[in-house]
Amino acid sequence: MYEKLAGMTGTALTSAEEFHKVYKLEVVVIPTNKPMIRKDAPDKIFQTEQGKFKAVVRELKQRHQTGQPVLVGTISIEKNERLSALLKKEGIPHQVLNAKHHEREAEIIAQAGRKGSVTIATNMAGRGVDIVLGGNPPDKREAEEVKKLGGLFVLGTERHEARRIDDQLRGRSGRQGDPGESQFFVSLEDDLMRIFGSDRIKNLMGTFGIPEDQPIENKMVSRALESAQAKIEGMNFDARKYILEYDDVMNRQRDTIYSRRKQILFGDNEFIEKTVRDMLDENQQKLFSQKKEEIGAEKYMQILKRLLLQTIDMFWIDHLEVMEYMRSSVGLRAYGQQDPLVEYKNEALRLFKELEAAIRANISQLALRVEAAPRITAYPTQEIHKSARMLGVNSSSSSAPANLPKSFMKRGNKVGRNDPCPCGALKPNGEPVKYKHCHGKNI
Numbered sequence: 001m002y003e004k005l006a007g008m009t010g011t012a013l014t015s016a017e018e019f020h021k022v023y024k025l026e027v028v029v030i031p032t033n034k035p036m037i038r039k040d041a042p043d044k045i046f047q048t049e050q051g052k053f054k055a056v057v058r059e060l061k062q063r064h065q066t067g068q069p070v071l072v073g074t075i076s077i078e079k080n081e082r083l084s085a086l087l088k089k090e091g092i093p094h095q096v097l098n099a100k101h102h103e104r105e106a107e108i109i110a111q112a113g114r115k116g117s118v119t120i121a122t123n124m125a126g127r128g129v130d131i132v133l134g135g136n137p138p139d140k141r142e143a144e145e146v147k148k149l150g151g152l153f154v155l156g157t158e159r160h161e162a163r164r165i166d167d168q169l170r171g172r173s174g175r176q177g178d179p180g181e182s183q184f185f186v187s188l189e190d191d192l193m194r195i196f197g198s199d200r201i202k203n204l205m206g207t208f209g210i211p212e213d214q215p216i217e218n219k220m221v222s223r224a225l226e227s228a229q230a231k232i233e234g235m236n237f238d239a240r241k242y243i244l245e246y247d248d249v250m251n252r253q254r255d256t257i258y259s260r261r262k263q264i265l266f267g268d269n270e271f272i273e274k275t276v277r278d279m280l281d282e283n284q285q286k287l288f289s290q291k292k293e294e295i296g297a298e299k300y301m302q303i304l305k306r307l308l309l310q311t312i313d314m315f316w317i318d319h320l321e322v323m324e325y326m327r328s329s330v331g332l333r334a335y336g337q338q339d340p341l342v343e344y345k346n347e348a349l350r351l352f353k354e355l356e357a358a359i360r361a362n363i364s365q366l367a368l369r370v371e372a373a374p375r376i377t378a379y380p381t382q383e384i385h386k387s388a389r390m391l392g393v394n395s396s397s398s399s400a401p402a403n404l405p406k407s408f409m410k411r412g413n414k415v416g417r418n419d420p421c422p423c424g425a426l427k428p429n430g431e432p433v434k435y436k437h438c439h440g441k442n443i
Helices: 013-023 049-066 077-090 102-110 140-148 163-170 191-196 199-207 219-266 269-277 282-295 297-336 340-366 381-390
Strands: 044-046 070-074 095-097 118-122 152-156 180-187
Touching: 013 163, 013 219, 044 049, 049 070, 049 077, 049 118, 049 152, 049 180, 070 077, 077 095, 077 118, 095 102, 102 118, 152 163, 163 180, 191 219, 219 269, 219 297, 219 340, 269 282, 269 297, 282 297, 297 340
Parallel strands: 044 180, 070 118, 070 152, 095 118, 152 180
Antiparallel strands: none
């Protein structure tokens, strides 16, 4: 919808194909401000998840003893808390971030670069906060010590479905030319490998008698991981593209309605009159001319403008609800060998035509029922006394009665919708007729 569209992110390169196909946007890589010297080690692959976590704890214990700060990335709160329990058993002090205590997360993550610190975080926790080596506020002496130890070590406990999220985790380390390291610990029982990986790899590891907490570096496993991530990214892209095709149908309808609404909102009296007349038949045209003369052209057109806008808004809101319901149910037509998207487009067109017809019918009826009755803003003295007598209230002829019901006086002598009508009309049972049902019904 915009003539120009652009954005900046550190992880767009892996989604370059989607940006090009959906938005016709090219992805340009901007060189880093300072050379990137972070070491990205190859993945360590384990046979079981239990063996992987044993190795993670062993690695963290060793790094903590040297004083190198470590940031551990987990894919879920459950894995986050499981690893925290294992570290407590080993007596390794650590901080946990899992989006449960978001008010403190910025403070915790800011100190993740302090010497000897161990921080466990989900991929959502503490994002947008710069990790300064040596802690925050910066301490030059401590920062130099941490740099000598190799900078911040980022340990990923599992590969994510999208490479972009893995890149975000790695990118917490080695910022602005700082030293750093990153490595992922992967098991063949991880969701990604379990669903898309090959059982043959696991069987081979079992055949060779490799212990569950002993890692291997195997090109075949690494390729399987990359292939699994590529498959999932492709599936997610297809799902988003499919949703976009559904949204395009609604966008076209939205553009039509909003452009029409904008024309009415800023249109002059001639445009309003032409718009309404186009909705009327020959017999209604005569009544329209009479109404225009009776009420006055300027006033009538202002009333019609409000009427048009309110009618369009009311029917459009109902139409959105119907479209939402239809979208959720149209998928069932796939069972009848019909393409749900094609069916959605056909139904959407039919419903939009019905919407336009309903708006026209409503306007053609209401435009001719507008009344020219003046708004009564205060009770004439004789009407006050007539209403007072009708209600059995004593009043004098010189001023408004002191003991009139509060509803008469509380609006500064203006008629309220639920007040008795000042004309003195009565129901068959003798009760006064409310203003909204009498002279105020068309206001």
